[in-house]
Amino acid sequence: VQNPGQRRHASKHRFFVVDLSQALFDFVIQLLPTAEEMAVKEDVRKLLERLIRTIEPDSRLLSFGSTANGFSLRNSDMDLCCLIDSGERLSASDLVTMLGDLLERETKFHVKPLPHARIPIVKLSLDPSPGLPSGIACDIGFENRLALENTRLLMCYAMIDPTRVRTLVLFLKVWSKRRKINSPYQGTLSSYGYVLLVIYFLVHVKNPPVLPNLQQMPPLRPISQEDTHIGGHNTWFFDDIELLCQRWQSSNTESVAELLIDFFRYYSRDFSYNTGVASIRAGLLKKESKGWQNDLSNSKFNDARERNRFCIEDPFETDFNVARCVTKEGLYQIRGEFMRASRILAMRPRAIMALSQLCEE
Ligand code: GTP
Ligand code: MG
Structure with missing residues (x-):
């Protein structure tokens, strides 16, 4: 049984958390990227993909990180990953050098290739302009399939x-x-x-x-080593979120x-x-x-x-x-x-x- 002091304290706390929750929603909403910003970023991705395909015709350029996992704030940078589907391909550092040269010639981006980094990337940026008040910053890497998968894992957690x-x-x-x-x-x-x-x-x-722990849930059907491992790492997780939400709350x-x-x-x-x-x-x-x-x-x-x-x-x-x-x-x-x-x-x-x-x- 609570005494009057404790009751007052508890009710003050309840008011505080209700107010704070509302304030957190309101605060976060105004920091989300606008539809326009998302559209500009998608246009940039498509443009870059077209250019990369002049070097590697069988390539795809995919978003990962915050632009792809639902945790993006206004003006956050773009993380892009180039996947090449053909068997024979150049090394990541050669690709970085070639792509750096190409983008320097063909676009208005500031280009900085880092072919010798632990993970070779090309860094791009656009200066702010009236249509794009914060400019754009973007990293392009190659074959970083683990990053694409961990992005998907975080996105699934967000969807639950x-x-x-x-x-x-x-x-x-x-x-x-x-x-x-x-x-x-x-x-x-x-x-x-x-x-x-x-x-x-x-x-x-x-x-x-x-x-729930998506990496420890029983799979719906048998899974093969081949389907779930990338570079020796087990990347399996339960990703049927619609089904999960029907069964688990x-x-x-x-x-x-x-x-x-x-x-x-x-x-x-x-x-x-x-x-x-x-x-x-x-x-x-x-x-x-x-x-x-x-x-x-x-x-x-x-x-x-x-x-x-x-x-x-x-x-x-x-x-x-x-x-x-x-x-x-x-x-x-x-x-x-x-x-x-x-x-x-x-x-x-x-x-x-x-x-x-x-x-x-
Ligand atoms: P902001 O750029 O601050 O908006 O955040 P972000 O959500 O894009 O996160 P961040 O730039 O830190 O990372 C982007 C993505 O890169 C992550 O979603 C991961 O996929 C990958 N990544 C970043 N750091 C690491 C790391 O240390 N290890 C691995 N494996 N992946 C990483
Ligand atoms: Mg990022």
Whole structure:
């Protein structure tokens, strides 16, 4: 039985989360790309595909990343992947060099080919113009089938519970960009990393879960090794979302605000950064079991330690730490931001104020 003080407290909290959920929807909606922006991007993709086909006639240019998985914000960059269907083909680095030359000659894009990067890409950009106030930034890679599949996995997760999943992810993307903790080149985490943290939280931390584990559900029919493996990595997951939604419904009824508050609390207090690995495929794993431990006693592992401060397993490339770029300082900053967010929300300011304070630049 609650006393009057507790009742007042509980009802104040209920009002706060209702307001905050509404404010989160409103906030996120105004940051979505316009139909016009999406159309321009599709035109750019088609134009580039036509040009690439003058070098490789049997090629397709596909979108991945945020433009394809439903987590796109206004003016986000385009990630494109070129697939070549014919048997004989040039190496990725030769293609990057040739395509770079071609685009330089034939288009108005600024072109920067990176043929010797770990994943060879051509970087393109267009300066802002009246019709395109933020310009366009675009990366073209080759044969990156794993990225296409992980994009599809994230899209399927978003489709199961579009309102809660997309609102949380989009808000966290904006928040992490405004708070300057979304740049792997400066020791913090990529958008892809944040999306995996959200899905991990909704599948494995929340009880009852908000999302099922698509990689561990029984398949509908026998599956062959050949159909499901890319470069030795198992990329199978349950992707018939329509059927899934007929058979499975989350019994978690928390609002998006409650989930956000709990997300910040979990990653500021409860996640075991020193020993844990967040895996959407398998739940919480130990760094030790993956050979990702922080071995302070052995200088040989210094490098491994720097790479594995924060560990998020890629859903398919399971030997790959998506947070490998996060440095000691970067992790300190990220955790500091999770704590700051928790603190702000614990004070229950007016919802609109809470969001603007959270995302203060
Ligand atoms: P914004 O560009 O910030 O809007 O976010 P985004 O959703 O496009 O994410 P990001 O640019 O971080 O990544 C784009 C896509 O590249 C992801 O959806 C993945 O498919 C792929 N990707 C990015 N980083 C990694 C990585 O470290 N490992 C793997 N395997 N794929 C990655
Ligand atoms: Mg992107």
